Amino acid sequence: MKKIINAPENYTDDMLKGIYAAHPDQVKYVEGDLRCYCTANKKDGKVAIITGGGTGHLPLFLGYVGDGLLDGCGVGGVFQSPSAEQIYNVSKEVEAGAGILYLYGNYTGDIMNFDMAAEMCEMDDIETRSIVGADDVNSNANPDTRRGVAGIFFMYKCAGAKAAEMGTLDEVLAAAQKAKDNTRTVGFALTPCIIPEVGHSNFTLGENEMAMGMGIHGEPGVWNGPIKTADELAEESMKTLLDDMPVKEGEEICVLVNGLGATSIEELYILSGSVRKILDEKGIKTYRTFVGEYATSMEMAGASISICKVDDEMKKWIDMPVKTPFYTQA
Amino acid sequence: MKKIINAPENYTDDMLKGIYAAHPDQVKYVEGDLRCYCTANKKDGKVAIITGGGTGHLPLFLGYVGDGLLDGCGVGGVFQSPSAEQIYNVSKEVEAGAGILYLYGNYTGDIMNFDMAAEMCEMDDIETRSIVGADDVNSNANPDTRRGVAGIFFMYKCAGAKAAEMGTLDEVLAAAQKAKDNTRTVGFALTPCIIPEVGHSNFTLGENEMAMGMGIHGEPGVWNGPIKTADELAEESMKTLLDDMPVKEGEEICVLVNGLGATSIEELYILSGSVRKILDEKGIKTYRTFVGEYATSMEMAGASISICKVDDEMKKWIDMPVKTPFYTQA
Structure with missing residues (x-):
């Protein structure tokens, strides 16, 4: 295994420490959990967009958190989903009064944990919507069960732009849906x-x-x-x-x-x-x-x-x- | 050899065709030669900075041609120097009345061809200066004979900024030298x-x-x-x-x-x-x-x-x- 790493079990956390040390002006973590990855530049009144997924796909997923794109990311271990609690903690931090769009890839573990986080948000009266990227044509004949891969970039870009324009939660969702459909x-x-x-x-x-x-x-x-x-x-x-x-x-x-x-x-x-x-x-x-x-x-x-x-x-x-x-x- | 290519002998030119097709608003080539890579946004009165070197190091070298950085690049085959004529053709295109800085890596073939291009420019009354990146500490105990590697980025960045500030040719050279020294x-x-x-x-x-x-x-x-x-x-x-x-x-x-x-x-x-x-x-x-x-x-x-x-x-x-x-x- 030809990798530049320390202990393999610290791969994700060592990576995250490196990222936070390099870019403290742009990103931070909350609840003492490196995997609760949030923008350092929250904008009041804007719809928050949160993504998440396993480590091993950089710049996906956390790399798209920043101005004009996303607001937070739940970071899982290598090829693993983040936990519902991590997604919920990110949600509480970046929610800015206009609700949250969960926008992530179509993978079973991620869906389960994002749905649980949405329920936790609901109890806090934080409104959420969810949409998954499912652009990988060869992964399934049925578009609904396709995996999400690089095409999620266009969903991030369109939803992020609509949110930056101070669109409503449903408008931001519609922008993501429009990118997904196309x-x-x-x-x-x-x-x-x-x-x-x-x-x-x-x-x-x-x-x-x-x-x-x-x-x-x-x-x-x-x-x-x-x-x-x-x-x-x-x-x-x-x-x-x-x-x-x-x-x-x-x-x-x-x-x-x-x-x-x-x-x-x-x-x-x-x-x-x-x-x-x-x-x-x-x-x-x-x-x-x-x-x-x-x-x-x-x-x-x-x-x-x-x-x-x-x-x-x-x-x-x-x-x-x-x-x-x-x-x-x- | 696990590469996504067509004929190996077309590697450099196929790559260049892909780049020009993708970014026609930013770069172009001259003299009908794909390897004479120039900015599409020449700025009158600015010192032109030209780099060059072999293919196989992207984004080095041509990837730094653009606003606030470099103005042109002579593109060689894989790990080969561009020709003096190619560098000269780029020079004629991007020179904007304030002279040219040649800024490239410390490799024998490149030095020979950039020096010949400088002589050709001199006959056209185009003033040139040259400086080479030589940042690779382990390549030689003697700093003058070290190879140029990734640290040339800081030379590009400082010289490019000084040129964008409309500094004189000697001021742009001094900025590159300062980055090199440090x-x-x-x-x-x-x-x-x-x-x-x-x-x-x-x-x-x-x-x-x-x-x-x-x-x-x-x-x-x-x-x-x-x-x-x-x-x-x-x-x-x-x-x-x-x-x-x-x-x-x-x-x-x-x-x-x-x-x-x-x-x-x-x-x-x-x-x-x-x-x-x-x-x-x-x-x-x-x-x-x-x-x-x-x-x-x-x-x-x-x-x-x-x-x-x-x-x-x-x-x-x-x-x-x-x-x-x-x-x-x-």
Whole structure:
């Protein structure tokens, strides 16, 4: 296991200590619990948006807490859900009089704990709404049971912008829903990653083998086979995406090419170029392209491609400036 | 070779096509040569800063071309220098009436080609100055012959800020020199990386082996041995850094913890936390901490730690907002 760590069991907390030490002007924790991650710049009267999920996906999830995006995050251990109490403690801290939107990935443990936290908030007369990201097309034919992956970025961006505009709780929820309805993702892995406390990967991929559709926790995909070229991967991915969510000639989309961890930025741009050629051929307009690490799986090699169909309102939300310790748009 | 690419020989150009397609509002190329990478937002009367170097280190080098930083970049093949003609073509495009600073890493091929480009500029009555980054302490006992690595970020940031303030050519050079004099880096690798056209790595590291002081092209380091903990790596690195450039109690530094490619952001923050503990114990003040991928070696696992001693003037330069397709500070 080639990792720069101390004791594997301290992976999450050592990471959090490093983050708080580096960015005390932007984030803090409450209740003496490092995993109750909150903005240090709460804004009165604004809808609070809270996310959460397991460690191992930086900048997901906590990396999107900051100006113009989210207000808090419940931080779980590696690939584990935060507890309901942690989410509740974050909720009490960042709620600013306009209610809370819980916006997180579609995973069983997270749903259970966010729902419990919502009940605890209700007893305190704090209003909440919930929505889950479920953009991973290959994870299930039924859109409601799909896993949430990198496409949640567009939900964060649109909901965060609407909240920054001082929208109501239901307006912020509607912005997240609109982004969700218009976003789809396909991902593929070239290598597994290792959970620090396990010390070895739970599966292997052969020397020239990849896994199309693999999840960000190593969930099985739709096929394993020889590594394809960037052009071939873009072709297959775009077909899957556009079959699931048709985009007409002349319509506009944003593209997010996301690295899973070990894949170089150079390769992500090669892949992004392959995607762009296909879109240009189809006459689909690319409004904006995001390339980089937005949702990772520690040191997994691989990438995902997300598309988000946009109208004028969504373009405005997506372009709004944001600033977190991990992601800045100006 | 687990890479998302098309033909290996097109690695650099496919990457560049992806970048130009994604960010046409910010960058362009000239003379029909993808490798002549220029800002799309030239500012009249400003000193132009040009960098250059081999592909394989994104966001280094071209990723720092943008508002508040650099104006152009000569792009070489993987781990190769750009040609003198390419640097000259970039120079002609971005020169804006106040001369050019060449600011790049201390590598023989780059020096030769930048010097030739400077001579070509001289014949056009374009004034140039040159300075090289040489921050890698373990690469040589003699500071003048050290390799340039991630610490060049602070040179870019200070020179870029001085140029944005409309400083003269010699003032911009002085800002870069000041950053250089106050910056040191130590790096270490856990795995090698593979040059696409070679198809296999030029060396191997054992299952539990690392290389302290390895260069970003795989140049040999000062020792190979079992992987140390984050705390131990921080301890050894900070000793090397502070022995070479003493920092007194109460003095202020910026810290840059840089990932070489495959190392997760989680690990970089664990390492950053280890560095911070040492600085706090010594009473050295941390003005600002940067954590992420600033200078990589494709899919190499490993990290580097840079420190930059700062005064009020440098703090102002380092805090100035910048915006490139790869790096934004607001």
